[in-house]
Amino acid sequence: MQKNKTVLISKKLADVLFHFKNTNEVQVLAGCTGTDIKELKDKSVSIRAIPELLTIDRHERYIEYGAAVTLSKIISTGAGRLPDFFIDALMSIGNEPVRNIATIGGNICAKGIKHTLWAPLLALNARLEIKDYSDTKIIQFSKFEGIPEKNILTKIRIPLEEWDVQIFRRIGPKNTLSALSASFAFLVETQRGMIANIRIVFAGETVFYSPEFENKIIGMRLPLSEKTIDSLLDEAKNVYKAEKIFEDKNPIIKAQFLNLLRNSFEQLT
Numbered sequence: 001m002q003k004n005k006t007v008l009i010s011k012k013l014a015d016v017l018f019h020f021k022n023t024n025e026v027q028v029l030a031g032c033t034g035t036d037i038k039e040l041k042d043k044s045v046s047i048r049a050i051p052e053l054l055t056i057d058r059h060e061r062y063i064e065y066g067a068a069v070t071l072s073k074i075i076s077t078g079a080g081r082l083p084d085f086f087i088d089a090l091m092s093i094g095n096e097p098v099r100n101i102a103t104i105g106g107n108i109c110a111k112g113i114k115h116t117l118w119a120p121l122l123a124l125n126a127r128l129e130i131k132d133y134s135d136t137k138i139i140q141f142s143k144f145e146g147i148p149e150k151n152i153l154t155k156i157r158i159p160l161e162e163w164d165v166q167i168f169r170r171i172g173p174k175n176t177l178s179a180l181s182a183s184f185a186f187l188v189e190t191q192r193g194m195i196a197n198i199r200i201v202f203a204g205e206t207v208f209y210s211p212e213f214e215n216k217i218i219g220m221r222l223p224l225s226e227k228t229i230d231s232l233l234d235e236a237k238n239v240y241k242a243e244k245i246f247e248d249k250n251p252i253i254k255a256q257f258l259n260l261l262r263n264s265f266e267q268l269t
Contacts, residue, residue: 010045013052013131013154019045020150021133028109028152053105053154062160067105067153072096074104082158085166085185089120092170105153109146114203116170116183121158122209123185123199129155142209163187167264171256172204179205182253186264195220195268202257205250210239222268229265236261 010016016028028047047053053068056077063081065074074082075090093099093107093116107115108128126141132151147153165188172181182204189197198217202208213235220228236258 010047011049011051013047013050013152016045016047016050016152017131017133020152047152048103055155060160062157064155064157065104066155067108068103069105071099071102071104071107075099081160083124083161083163083166083187085163085168085187086120086124086158088168089116089170089183089185092116092168094175098175104156108144108156109153111146113177113179113181113205114183114207115177118207119183119185119201119203120168121156122203122207123187123201124159124161125199126159127157128153129157162189164190165264165267167267169260171253171260179250180252182257184257184260184264186260188268190222193222195222200261200264202260204253206253208236208240208257213239224265224268226269229262229269232265233258233262 010019028045047068050068053066055064055066056069056073057064058081063078071090071093075087079087090099094102104117107117108121121141124141128139128141128144130137130139130147130151131154132148136154165186167184167186169184170182171184172178182202185199185201187197187199188195195218198214200208200210200214216235217232224232240254
């Protein structure tokens with residue numbers, strides 16, 4: 001006989017942290033758009049009604065979202081302020097009814113394959129606020145490897161930087177995630193005919209993100225020649241070969257990543 005499962009509705013963050021302290025296993029739920037009821041733990045706690053996790057704080061250089069803010073809310077409040085490619089990424093997730101329920105925290109914390117917002121948030125060098133019963137930590141997204149046990153993601157800080165080239169692409173089946181799904185983010189800032197800053201991220205079952213590779217591109221003069229682009233693609237291949245990022249488990253993903261990278265570099269010719 002299947003064991004009954006308990007879902008608690010919390011209206012205060014302190015209540016969630018109290019459950020963490022006093023319960024061996026408790027699962028955090030938000031929009032539940034990607035949650036299989038069979039995978040629920042015996043005790044779960046819903047955070048959708050916690051005011052502290054529904055806040056939107058606008059600042060000159062960044063916007064900070066509570067983890068339970070829905071994707072639709074971010075689109076409606078961030079249009080014209082958030083980078084365009086990030087809005088594109090949000091719009092690529094599901095359909096409007098799904099975005100009305102799905103939360104930014106849920107997209108980040110989902111287990112398994114990296115979800116759609118992973119690549120854009122990593123490219124933007126977002127910051128995450130994570131709390132446990134006694135401590136609050138702020139970490140760079142590049143250092144994020146998942147939410148530790150008995151911790152909760154509370155805020156996501158998204159920088160409002162200006163980029164001259166912004167590209168977001170999502171590959172794989174529409175409105176669902178599979179082994180063939182991944183997101184690609186490509187950002188470039190130019191100054192005086194040169195590449196002043198660049199961010200390249202590809203995230204799905206694996207993640208391509210190499211500040212060392214980006215640093216080699218910074219300072220290159222524009223427009224890029226075909227020879228330079230070919231050289232950069234060879235360098236990218238060396239990066240993921242050395243770090244065993246793809247390991248040739250899925251040649252389709254590998255080929256699509258390289259095609260996306262070439263197409264993006266060609267925007268700089």
